Amino acid sequence: MGDSELERDQPLTPAGRLFLQPQTDQVINCAIAGVDPLDIEAIKTEIRNSVMLKHPRFGSLMVRDSGGREYWRRTEVDIDRHIIIRQEPLSDDPDNDAVNDYMAELSFSSPLSMDKPLWEIHLLMAHMTVVFRVHHSLGDGISLLSMLLCSCRRLDDPEQLPRIGGVGASSSRRRQWGLLSLLKVVWYTLIYVLGFIFRALWMKDKRSALSGGAGVELWPRKLVTASFSLDDMKTVKRAVTDATINDVLFGIITCGFSKYLDMRSPKALREGHQITGVAMVNLRPHPGLQDFAKLMDGKSKTRWGNKFGMLLLPVQYHGDCSDSLRFVKRAKAMIDKKKLSLEAPCSYKIGDTIMSIFGAKLASILNYRILCNTTFTISNLVGPSEKISIVGNPVKHIRVTSSSLPHAITMHMVSYAGKADMQILVAKEVIPDPEVLAKCFEDALVAMKQAASIKT
Known part of the structure; x- marks a missing residue:
């Protein structure tokens, strides 16, 4: 060379x-x-x-x-x-x-x-x-x-870049810190970081109809789409005090999984059976596309590359889905604890340190073990808030997925112009009917909207 x-x-x-x-x-x-x-x-x-x-x-x-x-x-x-x-x-x-x-x-x-x-x-x-x-x-x-x-x-102004907004938009409210809050941050961070370590070493989800494992990333896949209305999700959000769109999304996932598992193996699971998801969380501020376009001039505040943390999100099976808003309330209680912790930045820093000191091979092994010991992956990207065009061609939808993982189910959602499309990638031998699973998610939102309308 x-x-x-x-x-x-x-x-x-x-x-x-x-x-x-x-x-x-x-x-x-x-x-x-x-x-x-x-x-x-x-x-x-x-x-x-x-x-x-x-x-x-x-x-x-x-x-x-x-x-x-x-x-x-x-x-x-x-x-x-x-x-x-x-x-x-x-x-x-x-x-x-x-x-x-x-x-x-x-x-x-x-x-x-x-x-x-x-x-x-x-x-x-x-x-x-x-x-x-x-x-x-x-x-x-x-x-x-x-x-x-x-x-x-x-589409309404061809001279302007798209505006980002919708699912996942962060709240502008400032957090009020006190001694109790700081103690909770330390406690939850310690518990959740230890959870990551245990997952990488030995702790794993009990088997269910959704379970994958080592080698499953090589199995044939099928991809289906579950579509949600952001207006419907906002209606549900308003019915649960201080809830966010992400709380509603995870309530939908929990309710949908419960419905699906109840159909696939109604007698095999006990009430409260837990499966765990791995969620990817963006750790950088997103100043907007105008700033991103200056990236090559060296004037942008946006950092290019990979900067995201991981959260372990527990989902519990409940055979009774009649009170659909209960799933949102449970999701909110769990996610509030996750938000209060430093789990995502700590997971990023730990992974970055392991890769820098011991190399990517060991980091890859530990990452792979975490995936093998959990059940599903989910990510959520905020897309354009209005209709857009590319090369003058109006865009109908934007959908994202990725290479298969040891998980038998991987979900990626992108919001666009009032809708959110979730791509559900499954291992066909584990989940032969992903269309049914997608319908369970969509029906969960319908039930939540109806319950929210009655409540208001």
Whole structure:
């Protein structure tokens, strides 16, 4: 390797190295459906002029030196190698969600090629859908969605960038600190950090109809969508004192799981049977797309890369789902404790320290064990609050999923223009009927809205 090459090479961050380990290798898949047919040349032109190609990571190869250390090395980007065009329909069945099936196939059997920068764009011409694939080592969901939206414009004002809002918006209320609150912070942080350590070493969920485990990430997948109205979620939120949209979301998940488990194994579970989810939490402030667009000028306050913590979220099975608002109240009580703790930043710092001192291999093993010892993954991204267009094409929906994990069920939700679509990726051999599970989630919100309307 010559001196000029060494000058160009940039080492990967610890988190970037983690996502390149075999057990935690992750690709993010984002489907953007348009209203009009796709214009291939316009899309290529937009890519050439985009913020993405100005970022060095999207124009770099991942290389390893003789010691196995990973580096980014700048290279020329051949756009045509990154664009995959599918002209023919993906399915002859009009009732089949062919794009979801396509993304499910990508999630477990189609890694990105290492002989080019780690991203691809699939143009599904017959379905008027663009599938953007990017390796998780390049950045987390917040970074990548922000970068993608910098190429979009508001439909009602084509000169303006989209505005972000909806699910997951943080409260502007200031927390009042006192001695009791500080003691609770210390106590809950200690308990939850110990929980992470125990999960990585030996503690695991009891088996249920939703359980995965080591090796399940290699099993065939199926992908379905559960759609929610943000107005309905807000109606439920107002019916529970001081609740948030995220409380409502997790109440929906808890109620939906209980309904589904009651159908799959009604006599196998005891009341209060607990399964545990792993949630990804953004740790950086999100100042807006206008600031993100200045990233290449070095003037942005936005930090690129992977910066998120993990929360362990317990879900308890309840056979009686008649009082649907009770699930939101229980979710709020649990999440309030999580918010009061420093679990998410501590999990990030512990992982970063392990990767920096002991290397990505050990961090990958511990991460994998946590996933094997829990039951599901969930993430939630805040998308545009109004309708947008990309390359002049109005966007119908934005849906995100990722590579499969040892979990048999992975859920990723993105809000967009008054709706929230949750992509439910399952191992088909464990959950053969994910459409039923998606319906359980949707029915849970309907029941909660009805209960909230009666209460008000």
